[in-house]
Amino acid sequence: MTDPLVPDSTPPQGQPAPLTGQTPADRAAMPLADPAGAATDQRSQWRDVWAQFRRHRGAMVALMVFLLILLFVLAGPWLWSLDATFVDIRARNKGPSWAHPLGTDQLGRDTLARLMIGGRTSIAVGMTAMIIAVMLGSLIGILAGFYRRLDAPLSRLIELFLALPLLPLLLLMVTLFREPLAKNFGAGPGTFLLIVVAIGATSWMQAARIVRGDVLGLKEREFILAARSIGTPSGRMMRRHVLPNVLSPIMVAATLGIASAIITESALSFLGLGFPPDFPTWGRLLFDAIPQMQNYPMRVVLPGALISLTVLTVNYIGDGLRDALDPRIRGR
Amino acid sequence: MLDDAAAPVGAAPLVSIDGLRVSFQTREGRVAGVNEISFDIRPGECVCVVGESGSGKSVTSLSLMRLVEYGGGQIERGAMLFDRGDGRPVDLARQSDATMRDVRGNRIGMIFQEPMTSLNPVFTIGDQLAESLIVHRGMTRAQARARALALLREVRIPEPERRLDQYPHELSGGMRQRVVIAMAMACEPRLLICDEPTTALDVTIQAEILALINRLKREKRMAVLFITHDMAVVAQMADRVVVMLRGDKVEEGPVEQIFESPREDYTKALLAAVPRLGEMEGTDAPVPLRLMRGASAAEPRPIVVEDPQPLLEVRDLCTRFAVKGGLLRRTVAQVHAVEDVSFTLNGGETLSLVGESGCGKSTCGRSILRLVEPTSGSVRLGGTDVLALSSGQLRRARQDMQMIFQDPFASLDPQMRLFDQIEEPMLNYGIGSRTERADRIAALFDRVELPRSFMRRYPHEMSGGQRQRIAIARALALRPRLIIADEAVSALDVSVQAQVLNLLMELQQDMGISMLFISHDMAVVERVSHHVAVMYLGRIVEIGTRRQVFENPQHSYTRQLMAAVPVADPRQKKISEDLNFKPIPSPIHPLGYQPPRSTYREVAPGHRVMVEPVTHG
């Protein structure tokens, strides 16, 4: 049986050809460079996104800087082999020198090495916690917005989490999970897991609220109805139709999330809930240096600048990505 | 304005556009929105600009207001001489912003293409009307309010006093459009620009508005620049016509000349694409339009179904929406959107649903697919009772019935490539392997005559007509037996509309698809349907074969609809200025309300007209 949808190579008798073969609009709409009719051209969607992203000057510069920061914290310790936790009380509070290009801190530890190692933790915590928070927030936001039945309970959940005092919650989490985690994953990874989960689990509410609002509006859009009419099941509906359309607020939440995660981490270690004391992170370096700000200003400036720079670059990358992911902007 | 009133035709032009060129900065570099265009408008004259979508009509008008700059455009060349009333024309292209502010709203009024969105949603009608009066005429608030009231009276809005304090969303589409017109008219401009003011409206409201513009033109000696793609409206409104194609003027002339002896092929093609009411008189089966094309002209075949079998049987369908209120969110009233509707659609045939905006056409179509849950009644599709299906079965049943939505742009996911959008229904039902699906999508693209290279585009990268074709391709992907086409062509310009109509009919012919065709355009309905049902206030007031209903309309509402249809013939101007349709009664009834059953009178075999209840006339 022949497929009635596939026309024979010659149109069937009496089938009217269109107005002038092709409307002028069609022709106008086709870029000249485009190899017409090339169905084989499967240029990936991501290449479009990348192409558009490259156009965003701020985002590109930010990406470069961000990569440099990553290089600094990841490859840096390879090149600069001083131990970030090596205490040398004879070399306390030294200024920049060949042995210590950025000087040493109050215990004679090398500032450069500490910044590099600290950055690893801070960026990893910031990113992971942000991802957890954003994923949790988006999931709950989408579910609350999409299913009318879930809206009220999930909204109450959001309110509950907003109202919960964080400190006791974190203390409880630490008490319950610190030892089992340390046992199963080792002290470092265990604490890392605990911290990112703790930060993630207590900072998803903003994102959820924003996403829920957007989904509520989106749900009334006709293409959702259209998707239902072509038999799209709910799961796929949320994945393919809802999620991509609420990406923009999620991106904003993500950018802000990294900044607060890095800061929160330092606050946590100051409450005894974070990494062990000999574990440098940018937030902690900043915090530790504040009392000595007047004598050794570089000690606050360096970690502070690195945190700001990271957040700033992530923000610009987020801006660029948001523009690039939006096909309406990409078309322009 | 004495000189205007006395100005004979052929007097000094009010506006004279000369060699205008407008370009936009885009990703692909500078593109021209308008290439090179020149024409004049004289006082008291209506110049219609026609042309397909994207030909530069809106850009031209926006350039006149110098608003095109705000959209990223740039006037590269040309002059736009405008007589501000002192006899010394100034070149608008070169005026300062301050001068332009004086021109805008004061000397030139503009009605925008999208009436629904061009009012600010958070200010009252009165505020928005008063604004330009306060700015240009230096009126006090009270004076401006009084004048706004007078303006609303002038555009014949019912209960104008009440409207002043209402917000735009509280008005119906037609009223909003009239507010926009009143706003454009507020300072009695010398030139009124109307950019497709009626495209989104149904015929009755359209007729009202056209009449209004006509009256103002005559009474105030106002010049009108009327932009539209609807040739019937052109015929009714224009003194002169400018035809545009891809940024250039291709032809210009008095309306009779353009309609009767067009010179350019493009104009001819445009005219040929216009469905005219009454063209099908005397025939039974729908026939695809005959389009102007190159050498290979073939005679369109009528779509005749031998021995039609009922496919879709709708009986006593009622759909009501709850109006909730009170402390416990109880339903306090109901919108009787579809009330007691029964009809039968035969396999391979088309039944059209026509009626006023808000009469329940879309709801009826959606109820059949159970995209909204009907309150009662029965829907049988080829023997299965659709309303009794479980949600899993319903999903499977939808494979057989597909819908083309009223708004093609809204019903496509803006974030998804066209390929994925068409693939989705097949994915949902697990049809075919990856390559098979790709093949079928390619075939569908061919079928709806879209280049395959469009597959990786996004909806916004398409023109309206192309989007509509994507929606059609998506509906066809599952090879359904029934398609519900909800205003599938209303938003398209004539040439594209003709193509889409032909495509649908062609597919019907080839694949034996049945169609429920929902539309407010009577000429189109006449062209495509085997049967016609006229809806009014949720009920079918008249149903029969197309020939029965069109050649022998019985119900008063059907007649009114027919009367409101503009005729694409400049010698047959029938826009009456005294059209004043009654507003539709409210379909909202309290909870316990028992609607009376519809009773019909059989005029001829299959041609039934409602006698009870009397809701219209």
Next chain:
Amino acid sequence: MLTYTLRRIALAIPSLIFISLVIFLLLELSPGDPLGNVPLTVPPEVKAKMREALGLGQAWYIRYVLWLKQFFWIEPMHWVDQWLGTSIVEGQQRIISFQSRVPVFDVIAQRIPQTLIVVGFSYLVGVLIAIPIGIYSAYRQYSWFDQLGTFLSMVGFSMPTFFTGVVLIIIFAVNLQWFPSVYDTTLHVTDWPSFWKQVRQMVMPVTVLSLYNAAQISRFMRASMLDNLRQDYVRTARAKGLAERTVVLKHVLRNSLIPVVTVIALGLPSVFGGAIITEQVFRVNGLGQLLISAIQANDIPMVLTLTFIFAILIVAFTLIADLLYGVLDPRIRYD
């Protein structure tokens, strides 16, 4: 709208009680001891007695129900007694802080003025500077002003207040000696000199906090303005011949404010929550400092009451935000 509001309020009560239970259990389960701050020199037996005197000997559910009764009956009635001179709940125990043995509500009442003045005022200032910045950055998107705004707000957001606060103190209190570094909560504004004193002591905490708030809100404002500047009605407004100022500040702003106002409303409960770190740095000793010191001292009645009031505010302001939406946007109706 009234019925909608009433219905939401009616539904909020059970969910609030649930929230209070969760908070209570959380405080119960989390480690820490109300007597953690008692010196180690106090022997364990004495500590055990002290614990009993705090009522910690009873089962948790009894204490929870007691708290509910105190919160919902005794405290309100206590105020009634005070106003009307009646004695409905005389002699019944109010909610008493573990730490200070002072009725929790009295302490909260003491703290509210400075919190409202400092934190509330900085929120106000933050909003007032964020809105114009947001408007202008959006109107001139990608201009140098916009870029600078983005830069500053990101730096402002990523710099913790414990850092900016100390920087300000070192510059303006230590080196320049312009402003005091310690906030005097006992100051009563009675005349110009005391008013001036109040202004001076507010400058630094308000600066720190409002920068932080402004950084966030200006982002929202900018995004919202960008959305609305592309709308059709803006073109209509221009076509009427309105000045650019009027177009932006009247037509666009009014619409853009709709989502921003709700964001602002949703942020308001945090004013009551106080600013933990900033209050600490400048010793404003408002509600934030109260909460954190209560948490550190495991002062369960205080923490529970404070967070519960906070929860009420969150629920209330969520409702207010929803209602505001309806008021500002005539298209939205609640019925």
Next chain:
Amino acid sequence: ERGTDGQVKILYSQAVSTMNGYMSGGTKDIEVGSLVLEPLAGFDEKGNIIPRLVSEIPSIENGGISADRTSITWKIKPDMKWSDGTPFTSEDVKFTADYCMHPEGGCAQLARYEGIKSVEAVDPLTVKVTFDKAQANPFTAFVGSTSPILQKAQFQNCLGTAASTCTEQNTKPIGTGPFRVTDFKVNDVVMLEANPNYRDPAKPAFATAMVKGGGDSESATRAVMETGEFDYAWNTQVNPELQEQMKAGGKGVFEVAFGTLVERIELNQTDPSSDLPEGERGTAKHPHPFFSDPKVRQAMSMALDRQALSDIGYGEAGRPTCDLVPAPEAYAAKNTSCLTQDIEGAKKLLDEAGWTVGADGIREKDGRKLKVLFQSSVNPVRQEFQSIIKQWWSEIGVDTELKQVDGSVFFGADAGSPDTVQKFYADVQMYANNFDGTDPQPYLAQWTCDKAPTPANQWQGENYVRYCDKAYDEGVMQMLSEVDGAKRGELAKKLNNMITVDSNVNLPLIDRGRFSARSNTLGGVVMNVWDTELWNASDWFRVK
């Protein structure tokens, strides 16, 4: 002249919760409370008992203390008045004892009233305290700022469970001290004014006082030493560099005095391994795998450079020590053996004991590695110490994992929490402790076997290291009944040495002084470690 010097502004980095120290036990509350409430007798800066409300200090010689040491009789100064003008009588003293000893009152200073059989108001100016048995040190109740006298008239309805409802009384007690409360903002600020009925008509020199609370010690120090906004800041514990910088500000000076507060490291004598079942973990049933080896303990101590720690962490505010009882003079053993760091010696010691260095640089013996978990409370100085000490220990081949715990959890006695100082689920912990008053006996009694926290006593003991030595227990018993001053001193030194330099179970690090900042314009301040810092606030004056 009273009230001529304006206002004195005092800054406490911990805010005051109540003026009634019996209700809280917090040092800050007791100290600030002492501006208003006074005991019968106090201590001067040398630790001598001085009369406050009594005409003389009772002794066996003057008959104040009974020969069998079972009772003590106080003679109140005549014409003493409360700040409300009513006379101060022996009834008030007796009432105070009833108040604190009430079984339901939850009095924080109950320990001061331990062993009291009765308190009698013999006549309006005579109070007799009778004990259950002979007391070597009868100066417990009514002596020192931790047991001040409350006014009976004001507090008589506040006994037992009613104690906590007496808000007005607790925040604005009527006292005999130099000041009285005019305004009390909980955990924020206390405003006071000179007591018009103070016994010395010329004092206090200040008309009003303000005690502000909150914030951190750095900014508190700054407010006195750099901005000059305050006259006195309590406990200005900042790092030495900052101390120097602050001093350079020239607006004030630091006041320091050394008492009994010792920062120490404890080496767990039981096995804290989480592999052990709950209930056996951290109990005497499982001795510590390597800290039961005295050589390891000694090596751990030898690796420390206490002088360096003191210089880095405390500067003027600390001095290295080897004793848990560094003062008073009569009891201080003054060991110096631990003061010099000896890394090489420590290594040799470990080698001798059979702990050999493994491939990873960590010593091991019989498959046991010298890996320790080192916990401490959150505090910048402690975290620095942890890092430094980790370094030193790594040099002798001991691997250290660091852990910090929030103070309220660490020092809280929550039996459910694994992170308390009592449970000591770590190998090493560091904190500071001191003893109340001048008598070390109850303090030394903390290391007896039965004081070890165990699951059986809900982990409520003070012998956190789980030290257990019969000889030590006997020594404690002996000291309890010993009344002779010199012999008590010897005993105390012996006991101190047993738990420190002899066994190295406790590694004392630093003798931490009281360290506060005073503005140059504030005169009369005498730092006192045996009583409150504000003990002589009545003598304070403005330097003109």
